[in-house]
Amino acid sequence: MLNFIHKTALVGAMVLTAGAAMAEYPEKPINVIVGYSAGGGTDVMARTTMPFIEKYLGDGATIVVENMPGASGQIGITEVANSAPDGYTLGTFNLPGMMARTLDREAGYDRDSFTYLANVVNDPNVIVTSKRSGIESMDALIAAAQENPLAITVGMSSLGGDDHFLLIKLQKATETEFTVVPFKGSAPARTAVMGGHVAVGIFNVSEVANFQGELNVLGIAQAERSDFAPDVPTFVEQGYDLINGSMRGVVAPAGLPDDVTAKLIDAFGKAAEDPEFLAAMKATANPVQVVTGDEFRALTDGLYDLAKETWETTPWN
Secondary structure, rough: OOHHHHHHHHHHHHHHHHHHHHHHHOOOOOEEEEEEOOOOOOHHHHHHHHHHHHHHHHOOEEEEEEEOOOOHOOOOOOHHHHHOOOEEEEEEEOOOOOHHHHOOOOOOOOOOOEEEEEEEEEEEEEEEEEEOOOOHHHHHHHHHHHHHOOOEEEEEOOOOOHHHHHHHHHHHHHHOOOEEEEEOOHHHHHHHHOOOOOOOEEEEEEHHHOOOOEEEEEOOOOOEEEEEEEOOEEEOOOOOOOOOOHHHHEEEOOOOOOHHHHHHHHHHHHOOOOOOOHHHHHHHHOOOEEEOOOHHHHHHHHHHHHHHHHHHHHOOO
């Protein structure tokens, strides 16, 4: 009888200990890797979002954002894919860019390399020109490109991302050819456009909303006008069937424990309903579209299939 009581007490103690361990996450700082330079759209999304994830994780949670730019975001996301699935290394995840990295080059990850936590932003593309370019409308841009193939330079944050994806669509739709000038993030690309070092830039609306006085914003790639740039016509309004943008979210390495996954997804879900979070995102011109867990994975699969179809019919030289 005493032996039975001893075993029962031992089992109970083990259950209590396991429960306490689960409740302790996070018990040390969480590192969020951003695969792009500071000041770009992905970096701003992460730095605006993470204080609210700290808030809803509770227990004095601390999140540190680390920029790891290079190779169009590939260096950072590969680091995430190869990290321990313990909840202490997360990473920003851009669509279609991160899936494009697995199509246009050797990649150290694939879509099964991650635990999908939450997409946070759906940020449509815009096409802008330098004030020095003399190009102030889409029709003028297309006319100049048709007259002088490859003469017009286009700055963007990277090759193979949503910016490049939009340019591919534009070239196919208008039978034009531009010269791409990739940068290590949208912030240096935007600086180059504003300085007249490249004639045209393709960005996301969040990356130019505060710079409209310094750039000609020719159009926005969504079905309706943006609240962040209400005076900018859509491309559809102008006769160009172009809808495209960047989904920005957060993933963890594959194999994240279910309890940690649930706690993180719950934090993103609560943040999405927080008026302070929504106000902070609006202040940085980030259009919020929170999709979590399995729905985020399904979104990734759909955009991967779309990117693959486009990439297979597009020469990369």
